[in-house]
Amino acid sequence: DSGVTQTPKHLITATGQRVTLRCSPRSGDLSVYWYQQSLDQGLQFLIQYYNGEERAKGNILERFSAQQFPDLHSELNLSSLELGDSALYFCASSVASWAGRNAIYFGEGSWLTVV
């Protein structure tokens, strides 16, 4: 158990819909990262927050957005869903504001299926 909690674990939704994925980081971790894992793209970095502020953006679509709340949990919002958005979405957390400084621990992921 990494200490990073993600909900829901599985989600099936229709095209055009909107979903919210939730992440609670490890106790004491201030950074939250979101990654998408798909068969064709592999593991891709989406976005990072540190202590409530956005720190880095990766290959995140405009239809996707995220935020980190004062209690440090984070949510990833996916809207106008397309079939191609079906993927495993990971949240990860670490203590520091930059990725290499400490170990980065991943949650179990949220499996999203868009039908």
Add this chain to the structure above:
Amino acid sequence: AQKVTQAQTEISVVEKEDVTLDCVYETRDTTYYLFWYKQPPSGELVFLIRRNSFDEQNEISGRYSWNFQKSTSSFNFTITASQVVDSAVYFCALSEGERGNKLVFGAGTILRVKS
């Protein structure tokens, strides 16, 4: 730009065999960080190791060992006396620089250990 190559798509071994998973990276920075993660069939990403570019000492943890060679830009992972529970996808990842905000992952190597 940073890049990680895991040339072995899939490896099959028989239990108790030793197996080495290759990882070659590209970066222009002199400071960088390398990681290995395990993804078992259940899907979660399990942190195995983090290594910085200034520490070329090999590391051993039980049946796991890592060989870091800056001269060949490689960070290989060896499992000694493999077990069926080692069957998983293994990912190598790179974080560039002291302010890098993301992990760049390789495509992963599927390891199948047969009894």
